[in-house]
Amino acid sequence: MNKRVFAYLVVALLITSLASASFATPANDKTALDIHFNSIVVDSHNDTMMKAINSTTWLPETDILENTNFHIDIPKLQAGGLNVPFFAAYTSGYYGNTPRSISRTLALINALHWTEENNSDVFKITTSLKEIEKAVHEGKIAAVPTIEGAYSLDEDNAIELLHQYYDLGIRAVGFTWNSSNDLGEGANRQYGDPERTPSSGGLTKLGEEVAKEMNRLGMVIDVSHMAESTFWDVINVSKAPIIASHSGMHSLRNHQRNLTDQQLKALAKNGGVVGVVFYPEFLTYERPNYIKDYVDHIDYAVNLIGIDHVGIGSDFDGGPLPDDLKDSSELYKVTEELVRRGYKKQDIEKLLGKNTLRVLKEVEKVAQNHPNKVGQGLTIKPAYKMGEIISTTTPKLTAEIIREKGSKIDAGGFRIIVDGISYDPEYDEETSTLSLQLTEPLKERFHVVTFEATNNAGKIKRETRIFYIDD
Numbered sequence: 178m179n180k181r182v183f184a185y186l187v188v189a190l191l192i193t194s195l196a197s198a199s200f201a202t203p204a205n206d207k208t209a210l211d212i213h214f215n216s217i218v219v220d221s222h223n224d225t226m227m228k229a230i231n232s233t234t235w236l237p238e239t240d241i242l243e244n245t246n247f248h249i250d251i252p253k254l255q256a257g258g259l260n261v262p263f264f265a266a267y268t269s270g271y272y273g274n275t276p277r278s279i280s281r282t283l284a285l286i287n288a289l290h291w292t293e294e295n296n297s298d299v300f301k302i303t304t305s306l307k308e309i310e311k312a313v314h315e316g317k318i319a320a321v322p323t324i325e326g327a328y329s330l331d332e333d334n335a336i337e338l339l340h341q342y343y344d345l346g347i348r349a350v351g352f353t354w355n356s357s358n359d360l361g362e363g364a365n366r367q368y369g370d371p372e373r374t375p376s377s378g379g380l381t382k383l384g385e386e387v388a389k390e391m392n393r394l395g396m397v398i399d400v401s402h403m404a405e406s407t408f409w410d411v412i413n414v415s416k417a418p419i420i421a422s423h424s425g426m427h428s429l430r431n432h433q434r435n436l437t438d439q440q441l442k443a444l445a446k447n448g449g450v451v452g453v454v455f456y457p458e459f460l461t462y463e464r465p466n467y468i469k470d471y472v473d474h475i476d477y478a479v480n481l482i483g484i485d486h487v488g489i490g491s492d493f494d495g496g497p498l499p500d501d502l503k504d505s506s507e508l509y510k511v512t513e514e515l516v517r518r519g520y521k522k523q524d525i526e527k528l529l530g531k532n533t534l535r536v537l538k539e540v541e542k543v544a545q546n547h548p549n550k551v552g553q554g555l556t557i558k559p560a561y562k563m564g565e566i567i568s569t570t571t572p573k574l575t576a577e578i579i580r581e582k583g584s585k586i587d588a589g590g591f592r593i594i595v596d597g598i599s600y601d602p603e604y605d606e607e608t609s610t611l612s613l614q615l616t617e618p619l620k621e622r623f624h625v626v627t628f629e630a631t632n633n634a635g636k637i638k639r640e641t642r643i644f645y646i647d648d
């Protein structure tokens with residue numbers, strides 16, 4: 178090789194290595210944006226609906242179609258390329274007041290349905306992988322409803338109310354927020370009463386039942402706010418993969434909300450995914466922190482448990498963000514940092530969404546034996562639309578039952594379920610009306626009613642509505 182060729186080679190090598198060096202180049206940014214905006218981007222936790230409701234009445238108030246001062250609204254989701262946000266119905270619980278915890282949870286689910294109804298051309302509540310893919314393909318935001326803090330579930334109502342939440346589209350449930358409840362021990366290891374009574378570890382018997390029922394229904398168990406003891410019980414009980422919807426890595430930042438290496442390994446073995454959270458307090462000891470600190474947590478998890486078990490779990494509108502991330506409109510900056518660190522396109526696609534979607538798919542697969550196959554040949558038409566406002570605390574809840582020609586119903590198979598409590602309703606054959614006159618006044622504002630009928634093949638049909646009492 179003569180000197181001249183050698184010099185050319187050196188220059189060529191220099192240019193190549195500069196282009197892939199650790200600082201951003203224009204080519205690099207373009208690659209990152211290409212990857213980001215051509216991926217299905219999934220975020221397993223936000224608290225935006227909490228901000229969309231009126232703080233006194235809990236009725237929906239702010240339509241996120243417009244620009245807001247929230248971390249998430251529709252224009253920001255579009256600008257940030259966030260296709261599949263999980264919208265949590267968050268409550269920290271009202272200790273000893275289940276009706277209020279039910280009301281709060283329903284208020285936030287109702288706000289999501291209201292958001293969908295106002296913006297159906299661009300925003301769709303999606304409850305299966307198939308629906309998510311269809312909505313994204315049509316250029317819509319695919320919203321996945323979830324619950325953070327199942328303080329509304331107790332001994333009397335848990336299984337029926339869980340089914341009603343499923344009807345309303347809920348596909349992931351975090352059993353606890355930080356305080357413990359009837360299902361298990363939360364991160365704080367104490368109940369939410371004024372005395373902050375210490376709790377004993379793990380899932381309760383009821384929590385175990387709820388976990389099994391969620392497997393059967395096809396709902397994802399979210400371990401993010403659980404105490405470690407509860408996490409281990411869930412790992413033992415769940416037949417389907419789980420998520421930690423918004424957590425960090427304990428080895429980088431010692432915090433009760435972060436997962437230890439042992440937990441991360443168990444989560445990977447279970448087939449689950451940790452959605453890495455932006456919340457600054459969970460990322461570093463020093464503040465402020467930045468997206469690079471966030472991606473350090475991704476790096477750490479990927480190195481420990483592999484590329485298939487890590488995702489995004491923002492906590493948008495649930496707390497502060499790293500200093501260089503304004504809101505969801507800048508989510509592509511994470512992809513820019515991943516590209517800078519040498520992650521390949523296929524791996525970035527997994528982190529951005531494919532991993533979390535895989536969990537949804539596997540949870541659906543485990544649930545295929547679900548016994549409540551939908552009954553054919555009959556239609557149930559409740560007298561209420563979703564979120565109906567009614568003016569009495571003792572309403573008569575009614576629905577019309579429409580039978581297709583030739584189809585039969587099992588007259589003994591009617592039920593009306595209110596806030597997780599099942600009642601035997603009246604059925605008027607002449608008008609085909611199913612009804613229940615409540616006699617005990619309902620407490621609190623938001624409630625949920627399900628009308629259920631069974632056809633002669635034993636298949637069940639249900640219609641579920643949230644209603645609001647303004648008396």
Ligand SMILES: [Zn+2]
Binds near residue numbers: 402
């Ligand atoms: Zn949280």
